[in-house]
Amino acid sequence: TPTLFQPQSLGPLTLANRIVMAPLTRNRAGTGLVPSPLAATYYAQRASAGLIITEATQISAQAQGYQDTPGLYTQDQIDGWRAVTDAVHARGGRIFVQLWHVGRISHVDLQPGNAAPVSASAIRAQTKTFVHNGFVDVSEPRALAIDELPAIVNDFRQAAANAIAAGFDGVEIHGANGYLLEQFIKDGANQRTDAYGGSIENRARLLLEVTAAVAQEIGADRTGVRISPVSPANAIATVSDPQPQYDYIVDQLSALGIVYLHVVEGSTGGPRDVAPFDFEGLRGRFKGTYLANNGYDVDLASAHLAEGKADLVAFGRAFISNPDLVERLKTGAPLNALNPATLYGGGAEGYTDYPALTDPTPQ
Numbered sequence: 001t002p003t004l005f006q007p008q009s010l011g012p013l014t015l016a017n018r019i020v021m022a023p024l025t026r027n028r029a030g031t032g033l034v035p036s037p038l039a040a041t042y043y044a045q046r047a048s049a050g051l052i053i054t055e056a057t058q059i060s061a062q063a064q065g066y067q068d069t070p071g072l073y074t075q076d077q078i079d080g081w082r083a084v085t086d087a088v089h090a091r092g093g094r095i096f097v098q099l100w101h102v103g104r105i106s107h108v109d110l111q112p113g114n115a116a117p118v119s120a121s122a123i124r125a126q127t128k129t130f131v132h133n134g135f136v137d138v139s140e141p142r143a144l145a146i147d148e149l150p151a152i153v154n155d156f157r158q159a160a161a162n163a164i165a166a167g168f169d170g171v172e173i174h175g176a177n178g179y180l181l182e183q184f185i186k187d188g189a190n191q192r193t194d195a196y197g198g199s200i201e202n203r204a205r206l207l208l209e210v211t212a213a214v215a216q217e218i219g220a221d222r223t224g225v226r227i228s229p230v231s232p233a234n235a236i237a238t239v240s241d242p243q244p245q246y247d248y249i250v251d252q253l254s255a256l257g258i259v260y261l262h263v264v265e266g267s268t269g270g271p272r273d274v275a276p277f278d279f280e281g282l283r284g285r286f287k288g289t290y291l292a293n294n295g296y297d298v299d300l301a302s303a304h305l306a307e308g309k310a311d312l313v314a315f316g317r318a319f320i321s322n323p324d325l326v327e328r329l330k331t332g333a334p335l336n337a338l339n340p341a342t343l344y345g346g347g348a349e350g351y352t353d354y355p356a357l358t359d360p361t362p363q
């Protein structure tokens, strides 16, 4: 039976183990939204993960929704990420970049020309985001015109090309947690009456067009997709018919041959049983590698691998405070506690200064 510490093939890659570092926003990008100068150290410290998925990274200026999250649409940003991928590869690590467009989870202060954020429909999410002066209500969005969608698909495609130029091993398309692509999937946020709304197929259309474009650009074997079928993250209501909606999406993603499906099982960062949903059924429909996430500890992860419910398991917060999480899970060593005060924003404190067992005083 497969264990967490056995290698796993992933398209052209061989992962040293089945433990994945989940995408984690840290709000530490520098001027020009280039990765933090400390990002190369931060990710290299965690290179023993079978696979690292970076923090969510913008495909365009319009795609930004929080203070100081990095982009991948300028040459400076590509150069900044190259330092990260080189540092991770120098330690034998593997790293994908998560590409996002936040859609309505944004504020006019962050938008080009202080314009309204965009979404499937002009429906504001009852949630907040953080900008330079703290937490603020997200701004009223406007509905994207259908003739704006090809440019957004192209921004994902171009960012994926930029990812390969920056040395990434692949790309994860962020289709989860109430951001733009999920705003199209879930009918609480999508009241469109054109070809992108009103049915399971129409609501999935943008995610599938983006995925097809990225897969065509960089290869389906370097393209993953993240979904969160029943998560209420960012105040998005669960789609009326989650099981048929996501069965359809997964069948289409399987047909595209993407290398992995990353699934937030339950409420992001919260209860796994937030709503009835057949994750095992979804896993069974997917033809590629199934990456399970949300609330896993080493016992649940080992059980789900042994039971064939997952191929890889992603850990988020545990990787923030334990750069050598793989070693600690393997040996049963105690885990460092997470300091929530230094999760978002700031510098080295709570970012690159968590100790490893064999490196108690990191730089």
Ligand SMILES: C=C(C(=O)O)c1ccccc1
Pocket: 025, 056, 066, 176, 177, 233, 268
């Ligand atoms: C990228 C995020 C997600 O996917 O939920 C995120 C953004 C801000 C804070 C926490 C998480």
